[in-house]
Amino acid sequence: MxxxxxxxxxxxxxxxxxxxxxxxxxxxxxxxxxxxxxxxxxxxxxxxxxxxxxxxxxxxxxxxxxxxxxxxxxxxxxxxxxxxxxxxxxxxxxxxxxxxxxxxxxxxxxxxxxxxxxxxxxxxxxxxxxxxxxxxxxGAGETAAARTRALDSLRPASTGYASLRGTGAHRSLTVQVKGLPMTSGYFEVWLMDRSHTKLVSMGALDPDGKAVLPVPENIDLREYSVVDVSVQPYNGKPDHSGKSIVRGPYAG
Known part of the structure; x- marks a missing residue:
């Protein structure tokens, strides 16, 4: 500089x-x-x-x-x-x-x-x-923010970052969300297409708001280029609850 x-x-x-x-x-x-x-x-x-x-x-x-x-x-x-x-x-x-x-x-x-x-x-x-x-x-949060992409906040108090690492069968999606709301359920990570009509569940966030989730090789990331994190109730249904916290393209 x-x-x-x-x-x-x-x-x-x-x-x-x-x-x-x-x-x-x-x-x-x-x-x-x-x-x-x-x-x-x-x-x-x-x-x-x-x-x-x-x-x-x-x-x-x-x-x-x-x-x-x-x-x-x-x-x-x-x-x-x-x-x-x-x-x-x-x-x-x-x-x-x-x-x-x-x-x-x-x-x-x-x-x-x-x-x-x-x-x-x-x-x-x-x-x-x-x-x-x-x-x-x-801080670890600042390092993560520098190497990942910020997601859009759909809830004012929540911020998130996401990045993709690796290639082929060794790909992983790293997600971190801060300011999670109180819930009796859990927080699910999804991959979506840009129209938000096609989505795949990747797994749940840890209690600290972080997750490193494997990405199957057969998922076309050119199509599924958006990350979404939602709050889900324990009701036994696999569908998206419609209550997203953060969403946006990931880095990588």
């Missing part, structure tokens, strides 16, 4: 309600803006810590630091991979002029790259930690 990609609906909703993640997104956007900005002599960038170059050099097997980079011992010579290092004569030795004005843009770009790299490393390290925490601690 910091690079300009559009977020998913669930991510956009989370950002609206999570100040911590909004702050991290803005911090990353500032890094991207700094990296994309044109060259300027008055950009107030921070000096990266000395240990940053040490880590980069170790990872890339470099023997020298780039111009403008700060090392643990305060040196800043050119960086060359160890396996490809070779001495190149200085411009003066090659007979080429080396005016200070010609050298400054190159040094500025190198130093700026080091600074942006340092900022990215610091910010991404912090973001990774908090992102993992978010994914681990976020």
């Amino acid at each position: 910091a690079l300009g990609e559009l977020p998913s609906g669930s991510d956009d909703l989370h950002l609206r309600t999570c100040p911590a993640c909004r702050g991290e997104l803005e911090a990353l956007r500032r890094v991207v803006t700094a990296a994309r900005a044109p060259e300027s002599e008055d950009i107030g960038l921070l000096q990266p810590p000395a240990e940053l170059w040490t880590g980069i050099a170790t990872e890339l097997a470099l023997t020298r630091a780039p111009a403008g980079a700060v090392t643990a011992v305060g040196e800043a010579p050119d960086a060359v991979p160890a396996e490809k290092e070779e001495r190149v004569g200085s411009p003066a030795e090659r007979g080429a002029p080396t005016p200070r004005a010609a050298r400054r843009p190159l040094l500025s770009r190198r130093a700026r790259f080091s600074v942006v790299l340092a900022a990215c490393a610091a910010l991404l390290g912090a973001t990774a930690g908090s992102a993992v925490t978010w994914w681990v601690t976020r």
